[in-house]
Amino acid sequence: MSFTIAIVGRPNVGKSTLFNRLVGKRLALVDDRPGVTRDRREGQARLGDLDFTIVDTAGLEDAHSESLAGRMMAQTKMAIEQSDAVFFMLDAKTGPVPDDRAFADLVRRSGKPAIVVANKAEGKASTSGVLEAYALGLGEPVAISAEHGEGLADLFEALRGALPEATAPKNKVDDEPAGTEAAAPRAIRVAIVGRPNSGKSTLVNRLLGEDRMLTGPEAGITRDTIASELQWRTQSFRLYDTAGLRRPPRVQEKLEKLSVADAINAIRFAEVVVLLMDSEHAFEEQDLRIADLCEREGRALVIGISKWDLKERKPGSIGKLQEEADERLPQVKGVPVIGVSGLTGEGIDRLMEAVIDIHEVWNKRVTTNELNKWLEGVLSAHPPPAVSGRRIRLNYITQPKSRPPSFVLFCTRADAVPAAYKRYLVNALRETFDMPGTPIRLMLREKDNPFAGKKRKRS
DSSP, X not given: OOOEEXXXXXXXXXXXXXXXXXXXXXXXXXXXXXXXXXXXXXXXEEETTEEEEXXXXXXXXXXXXXXXXXXXXXXXXXXXXXXXXXXXXXXTTTOOOHHHHHHHHHHHHHTOOEEEEEESOOSGGGHHHHHHGGGGSSSOOEEOBTTTTBTHHHHHHHHHHHSTTTTSOOOGGGXXXXXXXOOOOOOEEEXXXXXXXXXXXXXXXXXXXXXXXXXXXXXXXXXXXXXXXEEETTEEEEEEEOOOOOOGGGOOSHHHHHHHHHHHHHHHHXXXXXXXXXXXXXXXXXXXXXXXXXXXXXXXXXXXXXXXXXXXOOTTHHHHHHHHHHHHOXXXXXXXXXXXXXXXXXXXXXXXXXXHHHHHXXXXXXXXXXXXXXXXXXXXXXXXXXXXXXXXXXXXXXXXXXXXXXXXXXXXXXXXXXXXXXXXXXXXXXXXXTOTTSOOEEEEEEOOOTTTTOOOOOO
């Protein structure tokens, strides 16, 4: 039986460190400064023989509901409501402070089973702090060190006691035989990227139909890359909301560097990238840099013009933006450009249809027979130029892989083929086989002569 645990507590008590320890990966950003985590992040955790969903939350702070800290608090309360039990974390070195006691009342009122987790308990100096945690009235505290992995066996036993039914050993006799159900189709991995304050989290919330991500007028709210599951019509998606990507010279602080690295990893892991551009400032230099990064990483690309509801639209507005995209991003010519509004939901269906279409193009394969017929045509129309007075022969072409579509062209003097002629071939492939908006890889290879180095036999 699956269950969900929310990790809550004051800022900087080690919630994200415990989250990373339980999921077995460094998914959540960790830093010495308090308040690093803002959105709630889910992961698949394992503790002993227990598999469950763990939720990392923002630090509990008493603040006005309209402020950023207040909206973070609302996200944490939502995580508590949706969980089956709560790990209430505190710093064992300092012991409970007044804020801990106030927030312990919040957990108690939720009615959810709670386990007091006294973190940073790796030294004798923390003993008194662990004992003082009894005063919170949430039961016996469990002393652990999330950083060093100490005390997890005690945490396992406490979890078994808090959720006896959910953590009971599974009855394998009643399990259905393997293969009785068809395997579910794989979810398309989609990363939502863009400059800060371009509307990424608002768009994800609209797609999910809930306030899953923290949003607001402040730029740079999102720090972690947050994954969410989405079912749209008959297709499953795994969405990754990422931190805003600023120009490299402006990224100075360590925390922002970690956020940017997390966002770039999301691009590398994704299959389709939705690049959001502000409708009032589309195709700025940083937007083009991000698009170029997606192309270099071989990801399928869709451009979303966000805040479309605020744009003063004229006939042909999207057509003009499409022309600008083709001119400024020739390496992904034909990339779909969709006007969207996360606030009103305008253009959402068109955006998701474009994601599915571009994913199919990204997976496209062309037979060798079709490719070599195509090669004959392009050579007749525009043969390769002679270099240094010597001809270049293009022999045949094949597609060894997709994701993105990749082609190998066997020829003579591969190093001498001009870059302009390679671009001509790539554009011809894109146009002939209908592959807009996706990177195309074309590799030139010289075919080995099987008779090289062998003496010819005389009759």
